[in-house]
Amino acid sequence: MTDRTSPPGPVRAPAREGQFTHLRLDKVSRRFGDKLVLDGLDLRIAGGEFVALLGPSGCGKSTALNCLAGLLPLSGGGIWLDERRVDTLPPERRGFGMVFQNYALFPHMSVRRNVGFGLRMRGIARQEARARVDEALRLVQLAPYADRLPGQLSGGQQQRVAIARAIVIEPPLVLMDEPLSNLDAALRLDMRTEIRRLHQSLGLTTVYVTHDQEEALSLADRLVVLREGVVQQVGTPEELYRSPANPYVAGFMGYRNLFAMTVTGGEGGHATARGLGIELTGVAGEGVGSGPATVAIRPEDFLVGEPPADAENVIEVGVEVVEYHGRELAVQARLPEGQALRLRTSTRVERGETVRVWVPKDRVLIFADATAISPQPGPPQSGAPDATGSGQETAAEASAS
């Protein structure tokens, strides 16, 4: 825990002595009864990297983390730190730091003793332990609270104690299991910055589990999107945001409009799809020929108003729900044939109005996969997508944006 700083970004020299070069998950599987919740997860994590596992609840991300921590035995596969196999070790011999969703602070110990617990278990001399605890508490800006009990702290302070407790042992790997999901929105943003700052200054390899794509995008060097225990895509935030591999990942990356349509033609990397009473042209994904497809559009990519002459993908929609979000309006509208559609605009629209909207064809993604229309929604504030295929959303659901 020195003042060593390491450059942000995915490519980073091993920052610490005792640091490993690679953590390798090799076909890690876990079943509960008959259900395969994690199906052959292959992942290579470089030392110092910040990797986020992203997916809705039940996608296997927490299972993966618990397998890494040693809290759950694997049903198959292996975990390797460089050439050392760790999945056969009990959690206390792996030496990974873990931050839990519910903080899991020891309620009967002061903040200082909580943070010092791992050092005490390692038999670190009292003097040194005290110095390191003080340093860790200073790092999370909790030095004045050292002698309080966790119950006397706010949620955000408690989570900072939990983070200090995990990093004070200078673990080769820090595991974070939705550490911000119990905090309110403003605090979550602050803590996100704090976690990023700690990672940049300490360079601790981190695996971070979340269902919040915004958190994942802003924190991680690399994202792993999981669905029902299967990896959907691995890549940098930019790669995933720019070119999601399938409608499911697109849904997580803000493509809240996922339409089931049929490809009728295309040229030069673009395809045209019909259905739902409209026709849309967009960027053709891998394997798009003719036939059923999923068309993905972000709400903020719609333009509202009188379309210019060269406007692409002009459609007419009926406005149903309008939410005021300050800079812009979140609108739920409906296509003539009943399909719901979400858009964000700074143009004033009214409920009941029929407006013309258009979207540049480079902002429309067309996927050959027509089956994966509806990823499960995360909690409302996360902005995770919900199903748009059914055309039966209520106003309450629309407020999820």
Place this chain on the structure above:
Amino acid sequence: MTPVTSASTSPAPNPPAPTAERSGGTGRPALSHRLAERGIDRTLLLLLPGLVFLILLFIYPFVYGLGLSFQPMHGSGALYNYQKFFSDPYERDTIWITLKIGLPAALINVLASVPIAYRLRGRVRGKRALTTALVIPITLGTVLTAIGMIEYFSGTGWLNKILIALHITDIDHPVPLLHNYWGVMLSLLVSGFPFAFLLTLSYLSGIDPSLESAAATLGAGWWQRFRDIVFPLLAPGLAMTFCLNFVLAFSVFPSAVLLGDPERSTHVISIAAYDAAYQEYDYSKASAIAMVMAAVMLIVISIVLFARGRLYRGSSGGKG
């Protein structure tokens, strides 16, 4: 109940007092709201049955007995019964005899329940079956258990037959486990353990399992996790469990008679009170002995609860 919640619950239909509902409706909303602010509303009626029982079955008999104990049948002075009790070694020693049985029995029950409950705290295969088996002794009652123990532990019982067959002892010297201290002790263990186990198990499941996971990731092995995390959080519950078990053991009566040596080594205090009441027909003396018994229990419980007060007793983050 906080004023806020009682205020919000008061307008809701209230099954115990359907007639009162009408008067609270339009007539005097201001008064009912004012009362609700102070936590007074119809839900207080729910306390009534308990209060009636408490007064009729505990407070009145207790006060009556206390008064009776100061009105001795023989001798003079209000404290005669107490002076007599403490000056007669045969009577006085019942306190030590009972403590010598009750304290170890309660302690053993609590200590034995901890590892078993700890092992069974999570989801364990066969937990229901094991719990049921451990709880059966409660449902059988003391007397049936005592009869069974007489069959099993007597000089010609199964246990001694097995020990003789194994040449651990011989037919002339069976292991004496009946009609002495050990008979009563064993009976208290059989009947008290299920209580201790069930209580300990519920206290343990109130401790958030992620605390142990956190300790494990920080390098604590199972013993350190138990010593530093689980035990300190469990200790207040164990103190309560000990108190309840001790009260049960201290008032032991049937098994002290059936399995013990009620004239000598297991002449417990409840037998002394029974003898006074139904052998000597001296209810005043019996009341005095009962008061001594209550005082001893109170002292022990106070000591334990005082010690418990010094432990951490806040939330242990559990889901109950």
